[in-house]
Amino acid sequence: xxxxxxxxxxxxxxVQSEPTPDISPAPIPKTGGLMEWFTHWSxxxxxxxxxxxxxxxxxxxxxxxxxxxSVLIENSRLDTKSxxxxxxxxxxxxxxxxxxxxxxxxxVTGDESYLRPYRNLAEQMPEYLRFLRGLTxxxxxxxxxxxxxxxxxxxxxxxxxxxxxxxxxxxxxxVRHLALSGAxxxxxxxxxxxxxxxxxxxxxxxxxxxxxxxxxxxxxxxxLGLGAVMQFFLLxxxxxxxxxxxxxxxxxxxxxxxRGELLQAANKELExxxxxxxxxxxxxxxxxxxxxxxxxxxxxxxxxxxARRYLQTISDSAKQMGQLIDDLLVFSRMGRQDMLRTTVNLxxxxxxxxxxxxxxxxxxxxxxxxxxxxxxLGDPAMLRQVFMNLISNAVKFTATRTKAEITVGATNRSVSxxxxxxxxxxxxxxxxxxxxxxGVFQRxxxxxxxxxxxxxxxxxxxxxxxxxxxxxxxxxxDQGATFYFSLPLARAPR
Amino acid sequence: xxxxxxxxxxxxxxxxxxxxxxAMEEHHIADKVVVCRDGAEVLDYLYCRGIFSSRQEGNPVxxxxxxxxxxxxxxxxxxxxxxxxxxxxxxxxMLTSSRExxxxxxxxxxxxxAYVVKPVEFHQFITAxxxxxxxxxxxxxxxxxxx
Numbered sequence: 001x002x003x004x005x006x007x008x009x010x011x012x013x014x015v016q017s018e019p020t021p022d023i024s025p026a027p028i029p030k031t032g033g034l035m036e037w038f039t040h041w042s043x044x045x046x047x048x049x050x051x052x053x054x055x056x057x058x059x060x061x062x063x064x065x066x067x068x069x070s071v072l073i074e075n076s077r078l079d080t081k082s083x084x085x086x087x088x089x090x091x092x093x094x095x096x097x098x099x100x101x102x103x104x105x106x107x108v109t110g111d112e113s114y115l116r117p118y119r120n121l122a123e124q125m126p127e128y129l130r131f132l133r134g135l136t137x138x139x140x141x142x143x144x145x146x147x148x149x150x151x152x153x154x155x156x157x158x159x160x161x162x163x164x165x166x167x168x169x170x171x172x173x174x175v176r177h178l179a180l181s182g183a184x185x186x187x188x189x190x191x192x193x194x195x196x197x198x199x200x201x202x203x204x205x206x207x208x209x210x211x212x213x214x215x216x217x218x219x220x221x222x223x224l225g226l227g228a229v230m231q232f233f234l235l236x237x238x239x240x241x242x243x244x245x246x247x248x249x250x251x252x253x254x255x256x257x258x259r260g261e262l263l264q265a266a267n268k269e270l271e272x273x274x275x276x277x278x279x280x281x282x283x284x285x286x287x288x289x290x291x292x293x294x295x296x297x298x299x300x301x302x303x304x305x306x307a308r309r310y311l312q313t314i315s316d317s318a319k320q321m322g323q324l325i326d327d328l329l330v331f332s333r334m335g336r337q338d339m340l341r342t343t344v345n346l347x348x349x350x351x352x353x354x355x356x357x358x359x360x361x362x363x364x365x366x367x368x369x370x371x372x373x374x375x376x377l378g379d380p381a382m383l384r385q386v387f388m389n390l391i392s393n394a395v396k397f398t399a400t401r402t403k404a405e406i407t408v409g410a411t412n413r414s415v416s417x418x419x420x421x422x423x424x425x426x427x428x429x430x431x432x433x434x435x436x437x438x439g440v441f442q443r444x445x446x447x448x449x450x451x452x453x454x455x456x457x458x459x460x461x462x463x464x465x466x467x468x469x470x471x472x473x474x475x476x477x478d479q480g481a482t483f484y485f486s487l488p489l490a491r492a493p494r
Numbered sequence: 495x496x497x498x499x500x501x502x503x504x505x506x507x508x509x510x511x512x513x514x515x516x517a518m519e520e521h522h523i524a525d526k527v528v529v530c531r532d533g534a535e536v537l538d539y540l541y542c543r544g545i546f547s548s549r550q551e552g553n554p555v556x557x558x559x560x561x562x563x564x565x566x567x568x569x570x571x572x573x574x575x576x577x578x579x580x581x582x583x584x585x586x587x588m589l590t591s592s593r594e595x596x597x598x599x600x601x602x603x604x605x606x607x608a609y610v611v612k613p614v615e616f617h618q619f620i621t622a623x624x625x626x627x628x629x630x631x632x633x634x635x636x637x638x639x640x641x
Binding site: 280282283285286287289290291292293294315318319322323326329 | 507509510513516562591593612613614615616617619620
């Protein structure tokens with residue numbers, strides 16, 4: 001069979017010269033322990049890791065950008081507040097100035113109308129202070145200053161109110177010295193200094209924030225740029241991985257197709273071959289046997305016993321070879337034949353096999369033990385062949401026993417598979433030859449001991465393998481043998 | 495019956511033919527057998543042409559047809575016979591070494607009346623051929639001529 005496929009002129013196949021296709025590890029040069037570790041990963045894991053890194057990168061960039069933008073927004077809010085504060089400080093300063101100069105004029109002239117700015121200020125001061133406190137609420141230092149300012153202004157207003165009372169009661173002379181220097185000179189100076197401090201402090205924090213905002217913006221832009229580059233490389237890496245995998249898969253698929261076609265061609269040839277074997281090899285055998293029979297018939301009287309034995313041997317050999325050819329054809333067909341997959345009732349199967357064997361059982365005393373067998377998934381005709389071979393073997397190899405015992409049963413060692421055995425108390429075999437048992441044309445007994453072509457168990461193994469099962473055997477010389485095989489169980493009908 | 499209708503044996507292998515004749519001799523039906531050595535000869539015989547142009551008219555009682563023959567193989571001969579109105583009634587028995595399912599299926603699909611695999615063992619072969627010859631040549635009633 002091998003020679004046939006090789007003889008065939010085959011067109012150049014680049015795929016065949018290559019070793020078996022390796023799909024998973026990409027040929028990445030080893031650059032260290034990490035790389036080596038990475039190459040052991042499956043493609044799925046690598047792609048997942050790549051996408052994971054991209055995703056993590058996106059999350060980190062988004063988080064940092066969010067934080068930076070929040071700072072910017074916060075700073076711009078604080079800036080607005082600062083500008084309002086500076087503006088308010090200006091207004092307060094003007095109001096204070098107006099009130100103070102109006103107050104002095106009143107002290108000199110006694111004209112009530114000059115007191116209007118002072119009264120306005122006194123009236124509006126709580127409002128001003130409330131605003132000031134609000135605008136500096138987030139800066140404790142500024143708050144302290146506002147507190148001091150409040151106290152100073154209260155004292156100034158108090159001193160000025162005192163001066164107004166003196167002027168009303170005792171006239172200009174009582175407040176003359178105050179009219180020149182101002183009723184609350186020290187307080188006013190303090191107030192002005194404080195207000196300048198407030199403003200310059202606010203300006204300082206404004207500048208600080210501007211620097212901070214600029215830095216934060218720069219950071220964000222840099223981060224986004226760097227992130228984009230990193231994402232690009234990561235995605236490119238993932239793309240290369242996927243691309244490599246896809247081309248590899250495509251190549252393997254094509255190779256499989258080519259091999260499938262070659263296999264189909266080889267199979268066709270094998271069929272033609274076995275057809276020739278079946279037809280052409282049989283004819284000469286028939287002739288050998290036929291002419292030997294004709295010869296013994298026409299010259300039978302003239303032949304001596306020796307010559308008749310020779311003729312008989314010729315005839316027997318021809319028959320044996322015919323049997324070998326038939327068995328070999330069955331074996332070859334078993335490998336190619338389409339297989340059914342149905343639920344097979346093994347109890348029934350064994351019953352029919354025993355019925356078919358009844359002629360071989362004539363004149364034999366056999367004690368049969370047939371245990372209940374499970375339903376399996378498989379091809380009924382092929383499985384029938386399996387039981388036929390195993391049971392007829394058991395019958396054959398117990399021929400020398402006066403009381404033969406044959407058991408057909410199932411072990412319950414596995415839940416997913418049926419494990420069937422055929423046990424006999426026949427001649428058995430030496431376990432050192434167990435590996436030869438299931439080989440084609442392998443025999444453990446001489447032909448004059450037990451007849452056979454050495455195909456039966458090979459056929460059993462081939463059929464069970466095609467069903468996805470296993471075959472094995474145990475034996476003790478002169479005590480018996482047990483042949484096991486496993487088959488997929490049929491699902492219990494619901 | 496005035497004329498004995500012949501048995502037509504299509505067999506390219508002279509040894510197989512001789513063995514078959516030897517088998518039929520035991521039942522004295524060998525003299526009824528006409529042996530053709532290939533498919534073309536079979537058709538020549540059936541259509542009374544070539545070397546058979548001067549033969550006595552009439553169809554054989556049965557045709558034993560080997561599958562693998564030179565020139566025209568058994569299946570082609572079978573197709574020709576079963577597609578011809580005059581030849582169609584002739585019983586055709588495939589007598590072959592092949593057990594291949596394809597051959598069986600095709601033969602029956604083309605209208606073969608029986609399919610016999612030549613046994614390797616001579617005694618079985620002889621028995622088979624003898625029984626075939628006796629059944630189709632003696633026991634079986636052939637179709638009426640000109641039907």
